[in-house]
Amino acid sequence: MTPGQLTQTSLISPYGGQLVNLLVSDDARSELTRYANTLSSVRLTDREVCDLELLATGAFSPLDRFMSEADHQCVLDEMRLNNGYIFPLPIVLTVEDEDNVEVGQDIALRDPQNELLAIMKVEEKYLWNLEEVAQKVFGSLDLRHPLVAEMYRWGKYNISGPLQVLKLPTHFDFKELRLTPAETRARLEQFGHENVVAFQTRNPLHRVHEELTKRATQEKDGVLLLHPVVGMTKPGDVDYFTRVRTYKALAQRYYDQDRILLSLLPLAMRMAGPREAVWHALIRRNYGANHLIVGRDHAGPGKDSQGKPFYGPYDAQDLVESVSEELGVQVVPFRMLVYLPDEDRYEEISRVTEDMRTASISGTQVREEYLRNGRQLPTWFTRPEVAEILAETYPPRHRQGVCVWLTGLHNAGKSTTANVLTMLLQEYGRSVTLLDGDVVRTHFSEGLGFSKEDRDDHVRRMGYVASEIVRHGGVVVCAAVSPYRATRNEVRNMVGKEHYVEIFVDTPLEVCEQRDTKGLYARARRGEVHSFTGIDAPYEAPQHPELHLDTLAHSAEENARKIIGSLIQEGFLKAETIQ
Numbered sequence: 001m002t003p004g005q006l007t008q009t010s011l012i013s014p015y016g017g018q019l020v021n022l023l024v025s026d027d028a029r030s031e032l033t034r035y036a037n038t039l040s041s042v043r044l045t046d047r048e049v050c051d052l053e054l055l056a057t058g059a060f061s062p063l064d065r066f067m068s069e070a071d072h073q074c075v076l077d078e079m080r081l082n083n084g085y086i087f088p089l090p091i092v093l094t095v096e097d098e099d100n101v102e103v104g105q106d107i108a109l110r111d112p113q114n115e116l117l118a119i120m121k122v123e124e125k126y127l128w129n130l131e132e133v134a135q136k137v138f139g140s141l142d143l144r145h146p147l148v149a150e151m152y153r154w155g156k157y158n159i160s161g162p163l164q165v166l167k168l169p170t171h172f173d174f175k176e177l178r179l180t181p182a183e184t185r186a187r188l189e190q191f192g193h194e195n196v197v198a199f200q201t202r203n204p205l206h207r208v209h210e211e212l213t214k215r216a217t218q219e220k221d222g223v224l225l226l227h228p229v230v231g232m233t234k235p236g237d238v239d240y241f242t243r244v245r246t247y248k249a250l251a252q253r254y255y256d257q258d259r260i261l262l263s264l265l266p267l268a269m270r271m272a273g274p275r276e277a278v279w280h281a282l283i284r285r286n287y288g289a290n291h292l293i294v295g296r297d298h299a300g301p302g303k304d305s306q307g308k309p310f311y312g313p314y315d316a317q318d319l320v321e322s323v324s325e326e327l328g329v330q331v332v333p334f335r336m337l338v339y340l341p342d343e344d345r346y347e348e349i350s351r352v353t354e355d356m357r358t359a360s361i362s363g364t365q366v367r368e369e370y371l372r373n374g375r376q377l378p379t380w381f382t383r384p385e386v387a388e389i390l391a392e393t394y395p396p397r398h399r400q401g402v403c404v405w406l407t408g409l410h411n412a413g414k415s416t417t418a419n420v421l422t423m424l425l426q427e428y429g430r431s432v433t434l435l436d437g438d439v440v441r442t443h444f445s446e447g448l449g450f451s452k453e454d455r456d457d458h459v460r461r462m463g464y465v466a467s468e469i470v471r472h473g474g475v476v477v478c479a480a481v482s483p484y485r486a487t488r489n490e491v492r493n494m495v496g497k498e499h500y501v502e503i504f505v506d507t508p509l510e511v512c513e514q515r516d517t518k519g520l521y522a523r524a525r526r527g528e529v530h531s532f533t534g535i536d537a538p539y540e541a542p543q544h545p546e547l548h549l550d551t552l553a554h555s556a557e558e559n560a561r562k563i564i565g566s567l568i569q570e571g572f573l574k575a576e577t578i579q
Contacts (some may be wrong), residue, residue, distance in 0.1 A: 010194055011185060011188055011189060011194065011196065011288045011290075012196075012285055012288065012289070012290040012328055012329075014058065014061045014181070014285065014286045015061050015062060015085070015086075015282055015285050015286055015327070015328070016061050016062030016085060017062075018058075018061070019057075019058030019061050019181055019182055019286060020055070020058040020060070020061045020062065020063070020064045021056070021057070021058055021182075022055060022056040022064065022118075022163045022164070022165040023056055023057075023165050023168070024164050024165065024166060029166055029167075032119060032164060032166060033116065033166055035106075035119070036108040036116055036118075036119050036166065037108070037116065039105075039106055039107055039108040039119070040100065040101075040105070040107055040108070041107065041108040041109070041110050041114075042093070042095060042099055042101065042107050042108070042109055042110070042120075042159075043110050043111075043112060043114065044093070044109055044110065044111055044112070044117070045112065046112060046232060046268070047150075047232055047268040048093055049111050049112070049117070049169050050169075050231040050232060050266050050267060050268035051066070051091050051093075051268060052109065052117060052118060052163075052165065052169075053168050053169050053266050054266065054267065054283070055091070055163065055165075056118075056163070056165040056168060057168070057180040057181055057182070058180075058181045058182070058286055059180075059181050059265075059267075059283050059286050059287065060087075060091060060282075060283070060286070061181075061286050062081070062083075062085050063081065063087060063091060064162075064163070065160055065161060065162060065163055066091055066092055066093040066120075066158070066159065066160050066161075066163075067090055067091050067092055067158065067160055068082070068123075068124050068160040069124055069126040069158070069160070070082040071087075071160075072090050072092065072126075072128065072158060075087055075088070075089065075090050076090065076132065076133060076136040076137065077136070079275065079278065079323075086278065086282065086323055086326060086327055087279075087282070088272075088275040088276070088278040088279050088282075089137060089270055089272060089275055089276065089279050090133065090137065092128070092158045093109075093120075093158065093159050093160070094128075094154040094155030094156070094157060094158055094159075095125075095155040095157050095159055096155040096156060096157070097156075097157075099155070101122055101125060101157075101159055102122065102125070103122055103123065103124065103125050104122065104123075105121075105122055106119055106120070106121050106122070107119070107120050107122060109163075111169060115169075115170065116166060116167070117165065117166060117167060117168075117169065118163050118164060118165040118166055119163070119164045119166070120159070120161050120162070120163050120164075121161045121162050122159050122160075122161045123160060123161035123162070124158075124159065124160040124161065125157050125158070125159050126157065126158055127156060127157060127158075128156070128157070128158050130151050130152065130154075133151065134147075134148045134151065137270075137272055137275060138270075138272055138273075138310070139273075139310070139311070140304065140310055142304040142305050142310075143305070143485055143486050143489040144301075144302075144303070144304050144305045144489065144492075144544075145271070145301050145304070145310060146234065146271055146301055146493040147270050147271060147272070147301075149486055149489040149490050149492075149493060150490065150493070152486040152487070152490070153456070153460075153490065169266070171266070173241065174230075174244055174264055177244070177248075177262055177263060177264045178263075178264050178266070179263040179264070181286045181287045181288070184225070184261070184263050184287045184288055185287065185288040187261055187263075188223060188225065188261060188288045189288075191223045191258065191259070191261070193221065193222045193223050194222070194290075195220040195221060195222030195223070195290060195291060196222055196223050196224075196225050196288050196289040196290055196291065197213070197216045197217050197220055197222050197223070197224050197225065197289065197291040197292075197293065197332060198225040198227050198280075198284035198287070198289035198291065198292045198293070199213050199216075199224060199225070199226050199227060199293045200227060200229070200280045200284070200292065200293065200294075200295075200298070200299075201226070201227075201228045201229070201243075201247075202228065202229045202233040202234065202237050202243070202269065203237065203238060203243070204238055204242070204243055204246045204382075204386055204389075204390060205246060205247060205250055205386065206381055206382040206386070207339070207346065207380065207381055207382055207383065208337045208339075208346060208381075210250060210254060210255075210383075211337055211346040212293065212334065212335060212337060213226070213293065214255070215335075216291070216293055216332045217259050217260075220291055220332075222259075222291065223259055223260065223261060224255070224259055224260045224261070225261050225263065225284065225287065225288070225289050226247060226251060226260060226261065226262045226263070227263055227264075227265050227284065227287065227289075228240070228243060228244065228247055228264060228265065229265050229267045229269055230243075230244065230264045230265065230266055230267075231265070231266045231267045231268045231269070232267075232268040232269060233269050234269065234271055234301060234302070238390075238393070238394075239393070240264075242389060242390070242393040244264065245389050246385070246386045246389050246390070247262055248262065249383070249385040249386065249389070250383060250385070250386065253383075253385065254383060263287070265283070265287075267283070269299060270299075271299055271300065271301035272299060273297070273298065273299055273300050273301075273310060273311035273315060273316055274298075274311060274315045274316045274318070274319035274320075275319070276298070276299035276316075277292075277294055277298040277299055277316035277317070277319060277320045278319055278320050278323060278327070280292060280298075280299065281294075281320050281324075281327055281329040281331075282327060282329070284329065285327065285328055285329050289329065290328060290329055290330065291329065291330045291331075291332050292320070292329050292330075292331060292332065293332045293333075293334055294316055294317045294320055294331050294332065294333060294334060295316075295334035296313040296314065296317075296334055297309065297311060297312075297313050297316070298316035298317070298334075299316065300316075302497075305543060305544045306544075317331055317333055335348050335349075336348065336349040336350075337349065338352060338358040338359070338360050339358065339359045339360060339380050339381070340352075340356055340357065340358060340359075341357055341358075341359050341380065342356075342357050344380070359380065361377075361378075361381050368397075368571070371390060371391070371394045371396075371397075373396055373397070373571075374391070374395065374396035376391065377390070395473065397570075397571035397572060398571060398572060398573060398574045399473060400473060400499065400572065401469060401470030401471060401472065401473045401474050401475065401476075401499055402470060402475055402476075402499050402500075402501065402567065402570075402572045403466045403467070403469075403470050403475075403476050403478060403491075403495045403499060403500050403501065404418075404421065404475070404476070404477045404478065404501045404503060404563060404567075405466070405478045405480075405482070405488070405491065405500065405501065405502050405503065406418055406477070406478065406479045406480075406503045406505050407480065407481065407482045407483075407488060407502065407503070407504060407505065407542060407545075408481070408504060408505030408506060408507060409481065409507060409509060409512045409533060409534050409539055410481060410512060410516070410520065410521070410532075410533060410534065411507070411512040411513075411515040411516050411521075412505045412506070412507035412512055412551060413505050413507055413515075413549075413551040413556060413559075414437075414479035414480070414481075414505045415436055415438075415479045416556040417479075417505060417549065417551075417556045417559050417560050417563075418434060418436065418477045418478075418479040419434070419556075420556050420557050420559075420560035421477055421560040421563055421564070422434045422477055424560055424561065424564050425475055425477070425564070425567075425573070428564070428573045428574065429574070430475045430572075430573065431474055431475065432474075432475045432476070432477060433469050433474060433475070433476045433477070434476075434477050434479075435462055435465060435466060435476060435477070435478045435479070435480075436479050436480075437458070437462065437478075437479060437480030437481060437482070440458070440461070440462050440465075440480070441458060444461060449531075450530070450531040450532070450537070451531060452484065452537075455481075455482075455483065455484070455487075456484060456487045458480075459480060459482045459484075459487045459488070459491065460487065460490060460491070460494075462478055462480055462482075462491070463478075463490065463491030463494045463495065464494060466478055466491065466494075466495055467491075467494040467495045467496075470495050470496070470499050475572070481533050481539070483533045483537065483538060483539045483540060484538075484540055485540045485542065485543070488502065488542070501546045501547065501563075501566065501567070501570075502542055502545045502546050502547075503545060503546065503547045503548075503549060503563065504541060504542045504545040504547070504548050504549065505549050505551060505559075506541070506548055506549060506550060506551070507551045507552070508552075509534050511551075511552065512534065520532065521534075521535065524536065546566065547562065547563060547566055549562065549563075
C-alpha cells in the first residue's frame with residue numbers, strides 16, 4: 001500500500017466527535033477584517049499565538065476558545081473541562097488593567113508583529129491565582145520551572161469568549177510539513193492503516209529513537225506520525241530548524257515510506273510533565289493517532305533549585321495510562337534500548353544477559369564529550385546525516401555562547417568585577433560584550449522608572465540582548481542589580497540554563513553604603529530617592545547561584561579569576577593560553 005492509494009480506513013475520531021474549526025469563511029473574511037481594524041487590539045504573546053493557531057484548527061478539540069472561568073477552575077481541580085471532557089492544562093489569554101478590555105466588547109487579536117489574526121467577543125474577564133495554577137498544574141512554585149517563572153509576567157486577568165479567526169499565523173519555513181489536524185488526517189487515511197503511532201519529540205532523533213519508533217509501528221501494524229514540536233519548547237533545547245533538518249533526513253532515507261508521515265506541530269509546550277503527557281495524547285488523537293509513545297520524564301523541565309527532578313521518571317506514563325481508555329489513546333512505553341556492538345543491533349535492556357557486551361552514550365556525554373569537543377558522534381549512535389547537521393549547528397563548547405550574570409546591591413562591586421573579567425576573557429581569545437545595568441538603562445531603558453514593573457522590564461531587555469548574543473556564539477557579561485528572583489530566572493530561561501552563569505556579588509549593605517561616592521544611599525535614607533534597592537525596595541538574593549563571590553575577603557581580580565576558572569571547568573574557555 002502506498003500513500004497515493006486512497007483506501008477507506010477508520011482513523012480514531014477527533015476527541016469530542018469532530019474537529020473544532022474557528023476559521024471564518026472566505027466570503028466573510030474581507031468584511032470582518034475591515035471591522036476588526038476599527039476595534040481596540042490586544043497583542044498576543046508568542047505562546048498565545050501558538051495556542052490560537054491550535055484552537056483555530058481543532059488541535060485542542062473539543063475546546064473552542066481561551067478558557068472560561070468555569071473551565072479554568074475545573075481543569076485545575078479535575079483535569080477536565082466543565083462539560084466533563086478530559087483536558088489537563090489551562091489555555092488562557094491574559095490581559096492587564098491598562099489593556100482596557102471590558103466584558104461585552106469585541107476586540108482584535110494581533111500577533112507580536114501587530115498582524116491581525118482574529119476577533120474575540122469578550123464574554124468573561126476574571127482574576128486568576130498564580131500560586132494556585134503553579135501548584136495544581138506544575139506541582140511546584142519553584143522558579144527554576146520555566147513556566148512558573150514565565151507566569152509572573154502574564155496579565156492578572158484571563159479573558160474568554162467566541163473567536164472568529166481571520167487567518168492563521170504566518171509561517172515561511174517548512175511549509176510542506178505544516179499540516180493542520182484535518183490535513184494530517186487526510187494524509188494518514190491514504191496509508192490504509194487504522195493504527196497510528198505518534199512520536200512526540202523536541203530533540204534530535206538518534207538510532208535508539210529510530211529503533212523504538214520502527215518497532216512500535218511494526219508491533220501495532222500501523223503508521224508512524226513523527227510529530228515534532230516547533231512552537232515553544234524547553235529553553236535551551238536544540239532549535240527546531242536544526243531538528244527538522246535531522247527529521248527530514250531520517251524520514252526520507254531510513255524509514256519505510258509506506259509507514260511514516262512527518263508533520264510539524266506548532267505547540268507551545270508547558271513542560272508540565274504528567275499533565276502535559278495527557279495533553280499530548282489528546283492533541284495527537286485530534287491529528288488521527290490512537291497510540292502515543294510516552295518517554296521517561298515525558299515533558300519534564302529537568303531539575304528544581306534543589307537539584308531534584310520535578311517529576312518522577314514514570315509519572316507521565318502512569319497518568320496517561322490511567323485515562324487511556326476514556327481518551328482513546330494507548331500508551332506505548334519508551335523502552336530502554338542498548339546497542340550490542342558484537343551483533344551490530346539494538347536490544348531491550350531487559351533482554352540483555354551478563355555475557356553481552358553493550359555500548360551507550362548518555363545525553364550528557366553527547367553534549368560534553370562529543371559536541372562540546374567537536375568530536376563526531378559514532379555511527380552506531382546516530383546516523384551520519386544527523387551527526388553532520390548537529391556538528392554544523394553546535395561548535396565545540398569553547399566556541400559556544402555564554403552569559404555571565406552578576407547580581408548584587410548597588411556598589412557591591414559588580415561593575416568592577418565585570419570590567420576585570422572582560423579583560424581576562426579576551427586574553428583567552430573570546431569576543432566579549434559587556435552590558436552594565438546603568439549604561440544599558442541610559443541607552444535603551446531610558447524612560448523606565450524604578451517601580452518593580454519597570455525594573456523587571458529593564459532586566460528583561462538586558463536578558464533578551466544577552467540571549468541573542470549567546471545564540472550567536474558570543475560571550476556576554478551582564479552586571480545589574482536585578483533584584484527579583486523570578487525575573488532573573490526568566491533571563492536564565494531566555495538564555496538557556498546550560499549557557500547561563502548566575503553570580504551573586506555578595507557585599508553587606510553597610511559596606512555598599514560606605515562605597516557610595518554618589519551619595520545615593522544617603523539620599524534614599526533621607527527619603528529623597530524612592531524605591532531604592534536595599535533601603536525601601538527589596539533585594540532577593542539568589543538562593544542557588546552558580547558562583548557566590550565575597551568582595552570583602554577577595555579583590556575584584558581574584559573574583560574575576562574565580563569566574564574564569566569556573567568557565568574553564570565548564571568548557572567555555574580553553575585551559576591553555578599562548579604565552
